[in-house]
Amino acid sequence: IVGALFSLLFAVMTLSLATNQVATGLSLTLLGLGLSGMIGTSFVGQPGVRLPNLDIPVISSIPVVGRLIFGQDPVFYISIALTAAVMWFLFRTRTGLTLRSIGDSHTSAHALGIKVIRYRYLAVIFGGACAGLAGGHLSLVYTPQWVENMSAGRGWIALALVVFASWRPWRVLAGAYIFGAVWIGQLHAQAFGIPVPSQFLSSLPYLATIAVLVLISRNKRLTMMNTPASLGQPFVPDR
Structure with missing residues (x-):
């Protein structure tokens, strides 16, 4: 609510x-x-x-x-x-x-x-x-x-998921579980005592988000194919 x-x-x-x-x-x-x-x-x-x-x-x-x-x-x-x-x-x-x-x-x-x-x-x-x-x-x-x-800022990953999924719901679901697997994976890595700084492991989900956005942005055709043309544009009926 x-x-x-x-x-x-x-x-x-x-x-x-x-x-x-x-x-x-x-x-x-x-x-x-x-x-x-x-x-x-x-x-x-x-x-x-x-x-x-x-x-x-x-x-x-x-x-x-x-x-x-x-x-x-x-x-x-x-x-x-x-x-x-x-x-x-x-x-x-x-x-x-x-x-x-x-x-x-x-x-x-x-x-x-x-x-x-x-x-x-x-x-x-x-x-x-x-x-x-x-x-x-x-x-x-x-x-x-x-x-x-x-x-802890995890909600911002939702924005990356939408771009990753090219505005397709089933891709959003798949991407969410991929990012979730990275998040849980870094927790298990810390629990297993892997000799890597915990701060770096905690940043892995966000690094994965940045990497995905960079890879997707290289393919302009894929990015623009399903992106709503009026995305982010205000609409005022009398204009």
């Missing part, structure tokens, strides 16, 4: 008031950090509540695969379902096609009578709700407690 509300504030500023999207996003990020730190002070050090893993009899007992796929927390399965639902919505429904057309040319969509601002409001709020769900996963599953700035 808080993620949706923050995204609503972002939508009001960028869609209704036509403010700069990058500056607005950065300022709201800093606001969220400060606000969460102030509200969450009393929760620091307190034991949290962990969402239980779903244990499916017999199937969860299958070696390796059973525990890996059928013994996860509910948010894991929600993420899979959301990815499938978004794919179906964007590429199999009339409303999804309309939303994609707005991303490619909001001026043309407006000329056809499409309510551009309304669609973008709904899309931004949905994205904010999903971001809130991801943040909740950190304190309910990944680390069942709350500490200030516990996301």
Whole structure:
């Protein structure tokens, strides 16, 4: 709910008031950090509540695969379902096609009578709700407690994931698990006592993000092929 509300504030500023999207996003990020730190002070050090893993009899007992796929927390399965639902919505429904057309040319969509601002409001709020769900996963599953700035900037990797995936939902899912594997891998490397500075291991996910962006940016055709033409451009109907 808080993620949706923050995204609503972002939508009001960028869609209704036509403010700069990058500056607005950065300022709201800093606001969220400060606000969460102030509200969450009393929760620091307190034991949290962990969402239980779903244990499916017999199937969860299958070696390796059973525990890996059928013994996860509910948010894991929600993420899979959301990815499938978004794919179906964007590429199999009339409303999804309309939303994609707005991303490619909001001026043309407006000329056809499409309510551009309304669609973008709904899309931004949905994205904010999903971001809130991801943040909740950190304190309910990944680390069942709350500490200030516990996301440690991991949310910014989502931006790299979208570029990596060329705006295709299933590629976002695959890329997320690749980055997740790098993140968990560096934790295991520290636990095994590999003689590498822990600071370097902790930076590996971000180094991997930079490397992926550099490699993708070399292929201009791939980058531009699926990128919405109106990405980041403000839309004011009376202009």
